[in-house]
Amino acid sequence: MEKLTLVKVGGKIVEEADTLKQLLEDFAQIEGHKVLVHGGGRSATKVAAQLGIESRMVDGRRITDAEMLKVVAMVYGGLVNKSIVAGLQALDVNALGLTGADMNLMRSEKRPVKEVDYGFVGDVKEVNAGLLADLIRRGVVPVLAPLTHDRKGHLLNTNADTIAGEAAKALAAHFDVTLMFCFEKKGVLRDEKDDESVIPTLDRGMFQQYVEEGIIQGGMIPKLENAFQAIDAGVKEVVITRASDIHKHTGTRVF
Amino acid sequence: MEKLTLVKVGGKIVEEADTLKQLLEDFAQIEGHKVLVHGGGRSATKVAAQLGIESRMVDGRRITDAEMLKVVAMVYGGLVNKSIVAGLQALDVNALGLTGADMNLMRSEKRPVKEVDYGFVGDVKEVNAGLLADLIRRGVVPVLAPLTHDRKGHLLNTNADTIAGEAAKALAAHFDVTLMFCFEKKGVLRDEKDDESVIPTLDRGMFQQYVEEGIIQGGMIPKLENAFQAIDAGVKEVVITRASDIHKHTGTRVF
Helix, strand or coil: CCEEEEEEECHHHHHCHHHHHHHHHHHHCCCCEEEEEECCHHHHHHHHHHCCCCCCEECCEECECHHHHHHHHHHHHHHHHHHHHHHHHHCCCCEEEECCCHHHCEEEEECCCCCCCCECEEEEEEECCHHHHHHHHCCCEEEECCEEECCCCCEEECCHHHHHHHHHHHHCCCCEEEEEEEECCCCCECCCCCCCCECCEECHHHHHHHHHCCCCCCCHHHHHHHHHHHHHCCCCEEEEEEHHHCCCCCCEEEC | CCEEEEEEECHHHHCCHHHHHHHHHHHHCCCCEEEEEECCHHHHHHHHHHCCCCCCEECCEECECHHHHHHHHHHHHHHHHHHHHHHHHHCCCCEEEECCCHHHCEEEEECCCCCCCCECEEEEEEECCHHHHHHHHCCCEEEECCEEECCCCCEEECCHHHHHHHHHHHHCCCCEEEEEEEECCCCCECCCCCCCCECCEECHHHHHHHHHCCCCCCCHHHHHHHHHHHHHCCCCEEEEEEHHHCCCCCCEEEC
């Protein structure tokens, strides 16, 4: 199978002109088939505030009422997505911006209300990657916004890490997929205080050992558990690296 | 060649939930390949006002400064386009929302400053419809927002009628294209005061005769001249009709 690199970048990098420009240049240098998944939360918060809409977060997740859904449709689907697409086209990358509604790429269901009512937030139920895979083979580079739809006419706000993981798993039927998550650090660190102490490779056995030894802890544990889930679902490798290193072969390789 | 119907609808219809729902139901009933091109000016004006940005128009065209460009990217590319896509998906229409930047569909150049500086407004220079035609053949229904790009990294605001005309001309190399413009009237009227006096067909000779006789006048003349230009460029027919009649075979047929 042909290789494909799927890069997930957080909002911060794509929301400032300077860092976005650098990211797109680095992304353009990745060889072979590729996909970019972006966030945009800071811009959504900013635009919402300008519109007099308050952003409410629970455990880092945005509460998306009807007014906030319009904001994220505008910011994720329009402003951020199309800025990236235009920027990549200028670098001769044949970008195509998509939400999960486009070509019914990702169908989700509105999250059931339990302790928290997240509002118009979707949990992914189905990914249709066949047409997307054909477009990729023809040189198209999809740029995915963190929005899905319920196939009943509603857009739903969906976490960008989830979009990246689900897209990677579905594309694994068509390509050898490397799923790359951009962090602020160079990779998973053996010593939090030493930026150079990157753990180069991690399999499940090593991961469990590091967790037992207290070397890997906190928020990195669920992130790596998600990475291993992607591996179990057919993704070839998950790479955790800095945004500025996405075109280098550095960072932590999870397999 | 296979048939394709390309429908251009103005902003008003797609910007209100009730009329949008009816339009999408009518559009879904059009048989065979189809494309939808939408405006969104009223929503752009509304969102801009909420953000404290004043809309300035010259001869019905929007002056698009850097802040207004962000608004139209959000409203046309995000809010309006993705609402339509999600609405069509609910009707089993495999919609794909696109701007001219996506897959480099439409490259434009920033309009030169003459008497008026329109700002970030683009005149279309190149349409790349090959990939689009393949997607259409595979059942995809493109939904085009009135935005293009300059291939230097900038989005440009572009008149939706122009987008529709240029897309129709480029797709005419791949399909027998019917270009349909939605008006408030049932078609081109012989008598402005009689809504039932629709002229069923118009060729260039009849058009010139009606103009000489003063039956066709005012803003309808440039619209019909554009229609004949599309015919000259290979579009099979141009239909001028009401939004609620797009799935019927009524209105004025220009050929």
